[in-house]
Amino acid sequence: MRKKVVSVILSMAMTASMLAGCGSASGGTESVSTENEGDAEIKDEATAKAPSVSLDDLPEKIGEGIVKATPEMYADVDLSEHKTVNITLIGDTPAAWDDVLAKTNEYLEPFNTDVDVSFLSWSDYQQMYPLTLTGGQVDLIFTAPWCFMYTEAAKGSFFVLDTDFISKNMPLTNKYQAAESWDETTISGQTIAVPSNQAQPMGKIVAIRQDLADKYGISSLDSWDDYMNYAKTIAEKETPESGIYALAASCDNNELWDVYRQQENTFLALDSDYFDLIYDYKEGSLPESSDIQLVYATDLFKSYAHDMKELADAGAWSRSALTNTVTDDDAFGNLQGASIAWNTSVFTYIDQAEQTEGVVGAAYDLTKNNLVGCECYSNNDMAIAAGSADPARAAMVLDILKNDTYLNHLWILGVEDEHYTINDAGEYTETDKAGDFAAYAISASWAIKNGDLKEAGGDPRAEKVTESWEERVVNNPTVTFVFDDSNVADYKAAVSAVLNDYVPMLELGLVDDVDSTIDEMIKACYDSGLQNVLDEFNTQYDAWKATR
The missing domain is CATH 3.40.190.10 (Periplasmic binding protein-like II)
Incomplete structure (x- = not known):
């Protein structure tokens, strides 16, 4: 429900392949600001405007091959000036974060963009989170039903998304995001965050x-x-x-x-x-x-x-x-x-x-x-702050983090061959240095997960538990x-x-x-x-x- 912030998603890889598209969250929400109003019914990809660059050569689904973002995919985003996208996450800073951040910014150089990331520690995020949105320069921020999503939406703290904005500035999300997931971050007809792209049993x-x-x-x-x-x-x-x-x-x-x-x-x-x-x-x-x-x-x-x-x-x-x-x-x-x-x-x-x-x-x-209930798509989300200096640039960065294979895995697993290795079947194994950046160590990783990662040789005790859930999973009937x-x-x-x-x-x-x-x-x-x-x-x- 709420406070289990530090570990709620650490088990995603254990059950990622067990139940595709299962259910979602309870329907709690609050009112939102009318700023940036638009059609937030982001459910039918077929109605969205096609991006300037064809995505037909990319894999049909996440996990079926390498997805690589290119600047040409974001022709509607003004990349003429170098800009920094400020991201706020909750949780403690991993020991190897500086290395991960450096590799992130190196990868984003062709997009004339870098990111600066602030962490609100577990000990004080509840006090600092609302203050950060009102007093700091924030472009992207982690949110969730248990992390101020409804209360901040009611204040108008989040940029409201619509179909046109998504198709122009987040073409990969437009292609790969589960269509049914958008309902879970749509409040009073306005979509105020981008949910994760994985739902799963959560006993x-x-x-x-x-x-x-x-x-x-x-x-x-x-x-x-x-x-x-x-x-x-x-x-x-x-x-x-x-x-x-x-x-x-x-x-x-x-x-x-x-x-x-x-x-x-x-x-x-x-x-x-x-x-x-x-x-x-x-x-x-x-x-x-x-x-x-x-x-x-x-x-x-x-x-x-x-x-x-x-x-x-x-x-x-x-x-x-x-x-x-x-x-x-x-x-x-x-x-x-x-x-x-x-x-x-x-x-x-x-x-x-x-x-x-x-x-x-x-x-x-x-x-x-x-x-056994089912974890919802919206249990972990990323939102564009209403006060973002460049919402389109922020959306582009989120789109890449969610869908580009390299950056997605970097933020979820750390540096390949240092914090993890991955086999031909796409299964990862943490190394003895994973303590510096464990799998799903940062809150953003919970929001950008796609269900394509599975740990090799996972704990058989965990597998036994999750297998026992398969026949007992029930979707909350009031979810919509x-x-x-x-x-x-x-x-x-x-x-x-x-x-x-x-x-x-x-x-x-x-x-x-x-x-x-x-x-x-x-x-x-x-x-x-x-x-x-x-x-x-x-x-x-x-x-x-x-x-x-």
């Missing part, structure tokens, strides 16, 4: 220190109750001895919540920061608006919050978890935590932990009989519903402020009384205008559902 699992589990007689985890027992055992017996927390939580426990709610086959009809609306999936039917609830008003979340308090009181994580700046993933990899939760990206951190002799990791699907909150934006912002105050501490169990805290939060939400938002949502949803 939720937990990873643990199996060596510690064995130490205390726990052979495997098969259910949520098994995880609770493991966490309490580590807190009671291991933490006092070694200082290793059962889960080195940071900021919230939203990832573990996703594992928990997967037990009940739920989907989100609105996923907008902590303002989440949830419903129980019923095969073959859309939910009624009356079936869609605020997550935190459900018995399911209340039960989860009680479990989190039980773990917090047992000492499963630090009492300062609300302000921890080290992610739970990094803590697990550094042997400071004994479990993490998310998708198959957990195997990256298992591998990291297992570099220490005697450490053995394992991952468990606690919901083997439940549906988009909520326009323009009539209730102030109410929604006020409710979101309440949720941001309460939800993290409830998810971490750092409250005296769960029930009274939830009641207090829900009352504050209604006092802030929640009913106005729900009424508007229901009106729009019912109108949309009537057309299905």
Whole structure:
């Protein structure tokens, strides 16, 4: 849903070929500025204006051969002057970034362009991201539903794309981007970002220190109750001895919540920061608006919050978890935590932990009989800033990063033969220097992925997990519903402020009384205008559902 920013895409290569074009995200969104208005229905490539240079000689699909961008493809972009495109990404700067950036700018010399890249670190991106868009010179910026996409779109912070702009300035994207993906970054009829070009299964699992589990007689985890027992055992017996927390939580426990709610086959009809609306999936039917609830008003979340308090009181994580700046993933990899939760990206951190002799990791699907949701195209995106000095030039750079084989692989995998090698089948293998630039190390790589890269000899444990998902993948049936909150934006912002105050501490169990805290939060939400938002949502949803 949100905070799992550092690892959400690290597992893309593990499942890239498993399910082509599967589903997309929940339909949460907000209103956008009317600047740069145009026809944003970028769905039918056949209607787009042909580029000045024919692309017929290029491979039909990404991954079927080498794609090389040339300046001639961008005849509509004024390249007469040398310009720098400023790019803002989130996350920490890889050790080998200077080398990757130098090779990028060398490659872009024929386009009379270079790029300058700024990283907003994991520890402060939430504070710095909005300030960067208002106070800095930004041309391209990473965004996502969990990274300010809706709130910044509502402010008019992103340049609005239309079919003509895409065909003129992003001819490769026009050719290769999945047509259905554009719906997911189209808000109130305006397309405000370019989504990734890959959708895939995204089940939720937990990873643990199996060596510690064995130490205390726990052979495997098969259910949520098994995880609770493991966490309490580590807190009671291991933490006092070694200082290793059962889960080195940071900021919230939203990832573990996703594992928990997967037990009940739920989907989100609105996923907008902590303002989440949830419903129980019923095969073959859309939910009624009356079936869609605020997550935190459900018995399911209340039960989860009680479990989190039980773990917090047992000492499963630090009492300062609300302000921890080290992610739970990094803590697990550094042997400071004994479990993490998310998708198959957990195997990256298992591998990291297992570099220490005697450490053995394992991952468990606690919901083997439940549906597996599908990661959306829009879970990671790149947007052109509304304040860009040259949107066309920025679009060209993004087009090359997304589709040119050399630059795409450079930004996803690093320098070939230094950070990775690639075989004749197009499968990559990380080298012993991959720590300086690991696969999918930077946020841009998540947004420019195309599904053409697969790791050679991937972790068989990960492959076993993903294979088990194949028959259980379900697309969110409300995916094409988009909520326009323009009539209730102030109410929604006020409710979101309440949720941001309460939800993290409830998810971490750092409250005296769960029930009274939830009641207090829900009352504050209604006092802030929640009913106005729900009424508007229901009106729009019912109108949309009537057309299905």
